[in-house]
Amino acid sequence: MNARTITHAQLAALVTDLVAAGTAVTAPARAADGRLDYRHVARLEDAVLGGGLPRLSLKALFLPPTEPLFSFRLSGPDVAIDSVPTSFPPHVVLGAVPCDAAGVQALDKVMDWDYRDELWFGRREATTIVSVACSSRDEACFCGATGGGPTATRGADLLLVPLEGGFAVEVVTPKGEAFVAVHEERFGSAPNEADVARSRATLTGSRVEPVAPLAPVTAWLADHFEDPLWADVALRCHGCGACASVCPTCHCFDIVDEPEGVTHGTRRRNWDTCQAGRFTLHASGHNPRADQHVRFRQRVMHKFSIYPARFGELLCTGCGRCSRACPGGMDLPEVLRTIAERAAAPAGGAA
Amino acid sequence: MHATLDKESPFEPRLTAFVCNWCTYTGADLAGTSRLQMDANVRIVRLPCTGRIDPLFIIKAFERGADGVIVSGCHPADCHYTTGNYHARRRFAFFKELVEFLGLPEGRITFSWVSASEGQKWREIVNDATARVRALGPFASYPGTALPAFPATDPHPNSIATAKGAAR
Amino acid sequence: MRELRDLAAKLLSEGTVQVVIGWEDGPRGVRPAFVTDPAAARNLVFDERCTQNLVPYLSPRRAHVAKLGRPAVVVKGCDARAVAGLVRETQLKREDVVVIGVRCGGVVADPSSLEALSPATVADRCPGCTAREPHLADHVVGELPPPPPAESRRDARIAELEAMAPQARWTFWQEELGRCVRCHACREACPMCFCERCVADKTQPQWVESSPHPRGNFAWHVTRALHQAGRCIDCGECERACPVGIPLGLLNRKLAQVASEQFGHVPTDDPAVPSPVGAFKKDDPQEFIL
Numbered sequence: 032m033n034a035r036t037i038t039h040a041q042l043a044a045l046v047t048d049l050v051a052a053g054t055a056v057t058a059p060a061r062a063a064d065g066r067l068d069y070r071h072v073a074r075l076e077d078a079v080l081g082g083g084l085p086r087l088s089l090k091a092l093f094l095p096p097t098e099p100l101f102s103f104r105l106s107g108p109d110v111a112i113d114s115v116p117t118s119f120p121p122h123v124v125l126g127a128v129p130c131d132a133a134g135v136q137a138l139d140k141v142m143d144w145d146y147r148d149e150l151w152f153g154r155r156e157a158t159t160i161v162s163v164a165c166s167s168r169d170e171a172c173f174c175g176a177t178g179g180g181p182t183a184t185r186g187a188d189l190l191l192v193p194l195e196g197g198f199a200v201e202v203v204t205p206k207g208e209a210f211v212a213v214h215e216e217r218f219g220s221a222p223n224e225a226d227v228a229r230s231r232a233t234l235t236g237s238r239v240e241p242v243a244p245l246a247p248v249t250a251w252l253a254d255h256f257e258d259p260l261w262a263d264v265a266l267r268c269h270g271c272g273a274c275a276s277v278c279p280t281c282h283c284f285d286i287v288d289e290p291e292g293v294t295h296g297t298r299r300r301n302w303d304t305c306q307a308g309r310f311t312l313h314a315s316g317h318n319p320r321a322d323q324h325v326r327f328r329q330r331v332m333h334k335f336s337i338y339p340a341r342f343g344e345l346l347c348t349g350c351g352r353c354s355r356a357c358p359g360g361m362d363l364p365e366v367l368r369t370i371a372e373r374a375a376a377p378a379g380g381a382a
Numbered sequence: 383m384h385a386t387l388d389k390e391s392p393f394e395p396r397l398t399a400f401v402c403n404w405c406t407y408t409g410a411d412l413a414g415t416s417r418l419q420m421d422a423n424v425r426i427v428r429l430p431c432t433g434r435i436d437p438l439f440i441i442k443a444f445e446r447g448a449d450g451v452i453v454s455g456c457h458p459a460d461c462h463y464t465t466g467n468y469h470a471r472r473r474f475a476f477f478k479e480l481v482e483f484l485g486l487p488e489g490r491i492t493f494s495w496v497s498a499s500e501g502q503k504w505r506e507i508v509n510d511a512t513a514r515v516r517a518l519g520p521f522a523s524y525p526g527t528a529l530p531a532f533p534a535t536d537p538h539p540n541s542i543a544t545a546k547g548a549a550r
Numbered sequence: 551m552r553e554l555r556d557l558a559a560k561l562l563s564e565g566t567v568q569v570v571i572g573w574e575d576g577p578r579g580v581r582p583a584f585v586t587d588p589a590a591a592r593n594l595v596f597d598e599r600c601t602q603n604l605v606p607y608l609s610p611r612r613a614h615v616a617k618l619g620r621p622a623v624v625v626k627g628c629d630a631r632a633v634a635g636l637v638r639e640t641q642l643k644r645e646d647v648v649v650i651g652v653r654c655g656g657v658v659a660d661p662s663s664l665e666a667l668s669p670a671t672v673a674d675r676c677p678g679c680t681a682r683e684p685h686l687a688d689h690v691v692g693e694l695p696p697p698p699p700a701e702s703r704r705d706a707r708i709a710e711l712e713a714m715a716p717q718a719r720w721t722f723w724q725e726e727l728g729r730c731v732r733c734h735a736c737r738e739a740c741p742m743c744f745c746e747r748c749v750a751d752k753t754q755p756q757w758v759e760s761s762p763h764p765r766g767n768f769a770w771h772v773t774r775a776l777h778q779a780g781r782c783i784d785c786g787e788c789e790r791a792c793p794v795g796i797p798l799g800l801l802n803r804k805l806a807q808v809a810s811e812q813f814g815h816v817p818t819d820d821p822a823v824p825s826p827v828g829a830f831k832k833d834d835p836q837e838f839i840l
Contacts (some may be wrong), residue, residue, distance in 0.1 A: 063725070064795050086794060087731075096731040097761040170578055241577075262614055267582040269606065271735035273793040287760055292446065301761050302731055308611070309751060324614045355662065358602065358739045358791035360581025437776055438749075438757045441769050445759075458832065468830035471839070472813065476779040476827075478838055479808045480772060480801065483712070485720025494840040507840060 034227075035211060036219040038197035043075035045217040046125065050074075054121040057092060059085045059128075069124070080126040081193060083167040084350060088279035089124060089131040090138070093154045096276075097301045100150075100286070104295035117149040119157040123210075127162045130174050130350035132186030134279025135160070140342040141282065159210050162187035163198070164234050171351030173364050176242040179348050181234040192230050199227045241364045245335060245345065248367055251374035252336035256328070260373065264366050265324035267359040272304035274353035274361070280334070280346045283310075305329050331366065395449040395515040397424045399508075400439055402432050402467075405456035405497045412501035420505040421512040424452065431455065433466025437477040440491065447522070450490045450515035452507060457495040467495075489514045490521065551596055553691040554624065557650060559591035561622050567648050568619025571607050573600045579662040582607065586618060596624065596692060598667040601657040603785035605632035605741040608647060622648035626657070627681030630819040631783035632741035634686050637821040639781075641744050644821070651687030654679075656698025659790070669699035674799050675784045677702040686819040704803055711800070724764055727771055729794040732762040736798055737774065739791035742781050749773060771801065779805040780826035783817045 037045070049056050050073055058078035060070040067085040069092065072078045102113040139155070142148040165174075165181040174180055184190045188207030191198035199222040202208050211218055275281040285303040290296040303310065306327070311320045320326050338346035354362045401407050407428050413420065429435055432455030440451050453474065461467040474493055482488060492511040496504050558570040562585065572594040574583035580599040584607075585591055604623050607615050615621075625633060633649055636642035656676035658667055665671045676698035683694060711719055734750075737743045750758040750770055758773055759766035775798075782802040789799040809815040812835050815826040 062729075062795070064797075066795055068729075068794075091731075097763050097766075262617075266584045266615055266618075267607075269735070269738040269791070271738035271791055272733040273735040273791055276731045276733040276735075277793045285760065287756075289756075289759060289761060299761050302733070304733065307734070322614050323612065354578065356793045358735065358787060360576055360579075360602065362577050362581075365577050436757075438769070438773060441772060442757065445765060445769070458836070465830065468832070468834065469827075471834050471836055472827060472830055473776075475812055475835065475838065476776055476805055476808055477772075480775055480779075480805060482716070483708075483719070483801070483804050484723045484768075484772070485716050485718075487716040492840065493838055510840075 033202040033208060033211075034221045035200040035202065036194065036197060036222045037191070037200050037217060038219065039075075040197075041217040041219070042197065045214055046072070046075040046078075048214065048217070049123055054123055056123050056125055058125040059083075062086075072125075075125075078126055080163045080191070081166050084128055084130075084352065087277055088350065088352065089127055089135050089160075090279050090282070092122075092124065092158070093135060093151055094138075094282060094284070094302075097299055098150060100298045100300055102295065102297045103288075115150070117153040119153050122154075122158040124158060124160045125163075126191075127160050127187065128165050128350070129162050129181065129183040129185070129187070129190075130165070130172075130179055130348040131279050132160050132162045133174075133177075133179050133183060133348040134186070134350070136186035137280050137338075137344055137346060137348065138282055140344065141338070144342075159188050159206055160186060161189045161191060161207075163191045164193065164231070166193075166234050168238060169351070170241060171354040171362075171364065172349060173240060173242040173351065173367070174349035175240040176245050176367070177345050177347055177349040178244075182231050192227055192234075194222060194226055194230055199230070242349070242367045243371055245367065245371075247374040248335050248370045249339055249345075251370050252332055253340075255373075256332075258373075260369065261324045261328040264369065265327035265361075268306070268323050268327050268357075268361055269359045270306050270308055270323045270326060271358065272306045273356045273358065274330070275304035275306055276302060277352040277356045279348055279350055279352075281330075305333070327361075331363075335367075393516065393520055395423055395512060395520070396447060397450040397452060397508075397511060397515060398443040398448040399424050399426045399452035399454065400429060400432075400435050400443075401426055401452075401496075402434075402455035402462075403428050403430050404462035405460065405495075406454040406504065408498035409496045409500045409504045412499065413504045414501075416501050418501060418505045420508045423512045423515075424508050431461065431463050431466035432470035432474075433461075433463065435470060435473075437473065440477070444490075444521055449518075449521045450492070450511055452492045452494065452511050454492075454494040454496045454504075454507065457497055460497060487518060489518055551594070551692075554596055554650065554652065555591045555594050557689055557691060558585060558594055558622070559588040561648060562586070562591065563588040566620075567622040569615075570594070570622045570624070570650075571604050571615075572596075572624040572650075573602070573604070579664075584615065584618060594624070596652045598655070598657050599661045600626070600652075601659070601661045601673055601786070601790065603629045603632060603741060603787050605629050605636070605785075606739060606787070608633075608636065608642060609741075609744055610641075611744070611746070620646070620648075622650055624650045624652060625684055625687065626652055626654040627679065627684045627819065628675060628783065628785050628817075630684035630686045631681070631817045632785060634819040634821040635742050635781060635783050635825075636744070638823075638825060639742075639744075649684070649687045649689075651684030651690040653683050653690065653692040653694040655682065655695025659786075667698070669701055672699050673786055674702075674704040674789075674803075675786050681819065684819060686821070704799060705807075707797075708800055708804055708807070726796050727767045728764050730762055730767040730771070730796060731794060732760060732767065732770065733793060735791040735793060736788035739787040740778070741785065741787070742778060742783060743774070749777075771796075771798075775801040775805060778802055780809045780813070780815055782806060 058072045059067045062068045069085045142151040184203045188204045190201040283303045284300040286300050288298050312318045334346040443451050455467050494507045561567045570585040572583050573580045574593040637644050658671045659673040758769045809826050813826040
């Protein structure tokens with residue numbers, strides 16, 4: 032593993048280089064209301080690195096909330112289809128939080144499953160993800176339980192770990208290595224290992240994870256589809272979908288054809304959520320998930336049972352956004368702890 | 383038919399008018415049979431009553447290329463259905479305040495009461511509205527200091543910009 | 551709080567209701583509680599962190615809550631207006647719910663923060679509140695706390711926006727509404743958005759584009775604000791639910807100002823007062839109509 036360093040000044044110069052060369056740089060930055068969002072930045076000073084979770088995850092960069100799939104127009108007696116490009120201009124994400132980078136990588140599996148999603152991978156190929164180690168966990172975070180952590184590298188091409196005057200740069204992927212090579216003059220030599228270790232230790236700290244590793248939860252979910260727990264834990268759920276929109280790994284979408292006039296229009300895909308009442312409404316009028324507790328069960332099972340069974344990894348990175356965003360006070364770590372307790376309890380007792 | 387928009391001609395605005403059948407539509411018809419000359423930029427959509435007009439009609443008109451909208455019906459106390467225009471009046475008061483609060487300039491939407499016998503008034507309404515919208519410019523682009531284009535569709539602020547030449 | 555807990559336990563043990571919907575402490579602050587066991591009534595709390603309006607849980611669409619049985623709901627004065635709104639619009643029979651009013655001195659905007667109530671943390675709707683003691687209630691409990699901080703940031707912000715040129719205002723709203731991802735949390739959290747089938751979900755025809763591009767978002771937010779005009783009970787849930795921080799409260803408050811200035815209507819917990827959009831006066835203002 033190739034380790035380098037970069038000073039704050041050189042990082043600022045690197046951002047300027049990238050922007051000057053026409054590469055978009057996205058970083059956490061303050062919106063008008065003071066909250067952090069991933070936004071285009073022109074200068075490093077507009078970015079906030081290591082300052083906490085942006086409101087929406089990185090998912091929006093690779094699976095936009097709305098995205099054209101193709102356009103169609105009447106052409107004589109026929110309909111002509113105009114494709115969208117599937118290659119994208121170069122892009123660098125600077126300051127991704129580790130749980131967001133991990134989420135993007137988790138989605139690669141489903142995006143390459145029954146067919147290869149060219150738009151997703153076009154954006155993935157064009158983008159270099161530079162994570163920054165996280166120093167802002169709160170009680171909603173449970174990245175440790177999902178195999179992540181403040182210095183996790185999953186999904187990152189480079190990981191920046193704070194040091195005095197700049198960052199240690201951990202090169203994670205060949206893409207990361209190539210990026211460093213192209214911008215060689217901005218990077219310093221390898222850091223002092225002890226300094227890096229100290230920095231990592233500060234970040235990891237002595238925090239007690241709010242949720243234990245999730246294998247017992249996954250096992251319990253396989254056998255408790257009709258458990259009365261679901262009716263209990265979902266009472267306060269509004270079915271609003273705020274959780275799905277802030278989640279790094281929720282990826283359901285709806286496809287619509289939008290006329291732009293009498294003779295032409297666009298087919299788009301738009302974010303959707305299994306928490307919405309109409310999500311599974313059939314044309315016949317039947318809705319197999321007619322109640323909120325059934326919809327909530329689906330969300331938990333998809334993330335902690337179905338996706339692992341199919342792809343070998345969880346569809347959750349423990350970022351905690353769902354709990355923070357929920358207007359109804361739902362708390363996923365609490366639900367997972369409750370399930371873990373049930374999983375550990377001796378069998379027996381009426382439902 | 384109004385003038386085709388091309389490089390040579392000046393901007394000719396396209397207006398959609400939502401009018402009630404019993405008063406304004408008949409008034410507009412009277413303007414026609416009286417051979418009153420007026421700007422030809424307005425396409426009329428006939429409804430039974432202004433009470434039927436959903437603000438979404440107005441939004442849709444702008445979405446589909448209208449530069450201005452006229453909404454017109456019977457004077458209060460003259461509604462063919464007795465109370466439709468009273469309901470419409472409140473609804474449009476809310477709508478107008480809301481869209482102006484959102485930044486739509488006054489002048490793109492015109493509300494009026496035009497009775498079946500007010501052919502002259504209809505001509506004035508049409509000509510005034512057309513002149514006002516012509517001065518404001520196309521809704522979908524901004525010459526000079528006019529308003530920003532009605533929302534472009536892509537890219538979403540949270541997404542990566544699509545490559546040049548992307549379809550919409 | 552003792553009064554609230556005792557009352558809840560009594561209603562449950564006497565069988566007057568089968569569930570008391572109130573607030574309790576959760577892992578990260580206060581959250582809704584669905585108390586079915588009189589012994590659990592001791593979990594109920596009421597303080598300045600009880601921002602959430604619980605009335606949406608009375609909607610018949612929440613079948614899993616309805617299954618618990620006849621409810622009692624704990625309401626602040628602002629929440630009580632939602633009960634009145636539902637009764638007024640025949641979505642709820644007054645006798646089908648027991649209303650427990652709490653006397654209130656204001657709540658924080660963000661119940662998960664640990665900060666105390668102050669002018670900086672108070673919810674936008676609280677300053678100037680005239681509903682600190684709910685009228686529409688079967689029982690009213692608690693001591694009346696001091697009034698909330700008086701300064702209203704919200705009306706000042708509206709005035710600031712109205713003083714801007716239309717172009718600048720448009721730019722502001724395009725940026726705010728542009729972040730919308732059409733999750734519809736605003737709608738789902740709202741007690742007065744109870745339509746079985748929202749107009750935005752209708753596809754034949756599609757009046758409101760469902761895509762979260764600025765054009766679709768504009769149509770959605772205009773539609774929702776207008777459908778709430780004169781009906782919004784100003785509980786702030788829409789803005790609190792929005793995951794991308796759109797200041798929806800400004801739109802609803804602006805139209806509430808119009809309802810008050812032009813039609814003499816203010817939100818009330820008296821179901822007998824008609825909604826301004828179903829009603830009209832022969833001399834309603836019409837200077838804007840040529």
